Amino acid sequence: MLLDRSHTCGELRKENDGEKVILMGWVDRQRDHGGIIFIDLRDRYGITQVVFNPSAKNVYATGKTLRGEFVIAVKGFVEKRPDDMLNDSLATGHIEVVAEEVEILNVAKTPPFEIADNVDVSEEIRLKYRYLDMRRTAMQRNLILRHRMAQITRQFFDENSFIEIETPMLMRSTPEGARDYLVPSRVHHGKFYALPQSPQTYKQLLMVAGFDRYFQIVKCFRDEDLRADRQPEFTQIDVEMSFVNQEHIFRLVEELMVRYMDEILGIKLELPIQRMTYAKAMELYGSDKPDLRFGLAMVELNDLVESCDFRVFVDCVKNGGAVKGISVPGAAKYSRKQQDDLIELAKQLGAKGLVPVKVGDNDWQSNLNKFFDEDTRKQIIDRMQASNGDLLLIVADNREMTNEVLGNLRLKIAQDEGLIKEDNFALLWVTDFPLLEFDTEEERYVARHHPFTSPSDEDLHLLESAPGDVRAKAYDLVLNGTEIAGGSIRIFKKDMQQKMFKLLNISDEEAYSKFGFLMDAFEYGAPPHGGIAFGFDRMAMLFAGRKSIRDVIAFPKTSSAISLMDGAPSPVGSKQLKELGVKLAR
RNA sequence: GGGACCGUGGUGUAGUUUGGUUAACACGUCGGCCUGUCAAGCCGAAGAUCGCGGGUUCAAGUCCCGUCGGUCCCGCCA
Numbered sequence: 001m002l003l004d005r006s007h008t009c010g011e012l013r014k015e016n017d018g019e020k021v022i023l024m025g026w027v028d029r030q031r032d033h034g035g036i037i038f039i040d041l042r043d044r045y046g047i048t049q050v051v052f053n054p055s056a057k058n059v060y061a062t063g064k065t066l067r068g069e070f071v072i073a074v075k076g077f078v079e080k081r082p083d084d085m086l087n088d089s090l091a092t093g094h095i096e097v098v099a100e101e102v103e104i105l106n107v108a109k110t111p112p113f114e115i116a117d118n119v120d121v122s123e124e125i126r127l128k129y130r131y132l133d134m135r136r137t138a139m140q141r142n143l144i145l146r147h148r149m150a151q152i153t154r155q156f157f158d159e160n161s162f163i164e165i166e167t168p169m170l171m172r173s174t175p176e177g178a179r180d181y182l183v184p185s186r187v188h189h190g191k192f193y194a195l196p197q198s199p200q201t202y203k204q205l206l207m208v209a210g211f212d213r214y215f216q217i218v219k220c221f222r223d224e225d226l227r228a229d230r231q232p233e234f235t236q237i238d239v240e241m242s243f244v245n246q247e248h249i250f251r252l253v254e255e256l257m258v259r260y261m262d263e264i265l266g267i268k269l270e271l272p273i274q275r276m277t278y279a280k281a282m283e284l285y286g287s288d289k290p291d292l293r294f295g296l297a298m299v300e301l302n303d304l305v306e307s308c309d310f311r312v313f314v315d316c317v318k319n320g321g322a323v324k325g326i327s328v329p330g331a332a333k334y335s336r337k338q339q340d341d342l343i344e345l346a347k348q349l350g351a352k353g354l355v356p357v358k359v360g361d362n363d364w365q366s367n368l369n370k371f372f373d374e375d376t377r378k379q380i381i382d383r384m385q386a387s388n389g390d391l392l393l394i395v396a397d398n399r400e401m402t403n404e405v406l407g408n409l410r411l412k413i414a415q416d417e418g419l420i421k422e423d424n425f426a427l428l429w430v431t432d433f434p435l436l437e438f439d440t441e442e443e444r445y446v447a448r449h450h451p452f453t454s455p456s457d458e459d460l461h462l463l464e465s466a467p468g469d470v471r472a473k474a475y476d477l478v479l480n481g482t483e484i485a486g487g488s489i490r491i492f493k494k495d496m497q498q499k500m501f502k503l504l505n506i507s508d509e510e511a512y513s514k515f516g517f518l519m520d521a522f523e524y525g526a527p528p529h530g531g532i533a534f535g536f537d538r539m540a541m542l543f544a545g546r547k548s549i550r551d552v553i554a555f556p557k558t559s560s561a562i563s564l565m566d567g568a569p570s571p572v573g574s575k576q577l578k579e580l581g582v583k584l585a586r
Numbered sequence: 587g588g589g590a591c592c593g594u595g596g597u598g599u600a601g602u603u604u605g606g607u608u609a610a611c612a613c614g615u616c617g618g619c620c621u622g623u624c625a626a627g628c629c630g631a632a633g634a635u636c637g638c639g640g641g642u643u644c645a646a647g648u649c650c651c652g653u654c655g656g657u658c659c660c661g662c663c664a
Contacts, residue, residue, distance in 0.1 A: 035621030
């Protein structure tokens, strides 16, 4: 077999004119003119045109038989193309390779879809034949971008004295957080390992061990339902540092973001990255991960409407609710149906209603018009920075609902109105998250981040009296409305950790049996520490300009957690089950 | 667990609202012609019983029920 490849299909230039070369790759296209035949030869580096002349009888005969996706080796010489036959859309478009010898390394069936970027194929088919899908340049570009991000990451953390340490994939199941993937133990019937939701406890133990700067690019597993940005197995950049506060972590992460932006996108990122408290994010954008590529912030109107004649608003304020609105520039042109659709959406989201107000020169086109005098209308318009031709959307409900509904409407409208500049990258730190969240189903507080997160010093006095109001030393990094990283300063003292478990209504007994190893470790000189974890797939998705992390994962699962290519998950034989001591419930 | 949309030659779609004989188009595939194309061109051909099962009807791609699969969303995701 002809296997001494001299060049890739992306590197020959006119300077190589006359050189003898051997190329290998896949037949991308064949253009048979009856006499002369052109073959576009493709590998991951590019495409090179190969010419078969009828005068070279044996080679020509083989050239005739070539079909799409055949794998071939071509020996020949590089020839500059005539001036009027250059192809500037190809990096190698100024040369071609004249075939002198060709070997078919392997034939190929006609693929189920064309290996071309401009051909639309359903994701179902793409996933079934993922190995063909990944031959397409769009997928190759995505995976190469992901690779470069991984290299930048390793280099960056290495330069900053971080050590990459692997942690177990088979660990003990933990009670808090996402559902675990379980692995039955063959050696210990009735016992199970869990796949890590994250290496959280291990990295804290590495801090106790004195590896004061740790990172890892690591797979994590969560047995929860999927989304465009959620897969059951995904990759994190896991980071932990000792002797640091939040500011140290921000500084480090910001430098990393500068590096990504520069080397991946060619964008100079200005530091520092903008910050916003969780409370403010909720008040202004109704989201803990606001997309700041556009405005449409919410404006509160309670004081302006509390004494008007519109009962709904008055009662809302009286009952401690919030009357808020967003102003959509130029949207007074919306039809009745468009407005009704927005109202319907607001109701689906749980709001009791939504009042649209078309802003005219001197009046409002709205049911509200009659309830407000001219002066109040003007105050409302001023506060909302609205002008003639805008559409105000006003919601009155309890504060959480108002925020949530308007936050969702804001996103929908921005999409519909094309307010989102796709090539913008808006980074934001969201800080001061609540420590706890009341779970109405379990009727107890649960950790919003995780149970190892340290409460804020200034809220410590509220731990017993008003646990729901305690803020945490927790932070998220948000890019274009997607959470790309989250972390916290951790608890590193045993008594505080015990107090935390108590707040979460986890008994001493349970806490000790599940996390005793961590609390034991805290008694042997645990340094103060904190960290962060990046959603690597999500970052790659955003940098690649994709809408789903499946586009930056080589072999992703469908939204029902199935692998269409290999058919996982699958039933297993009774022998395997017996070995594991597992019986299936009927 | 729930909601929305989707499933028609190899691929992507039209046809489904208003049931009616031969299911249309593009790309791809195959064959023929063609010595400079590069999404080659021209001519021709093959290829789908409409995801699957059941029902209504004289008649179902089209209506109804169920089911499987895909996508997005809610719940869930510390």
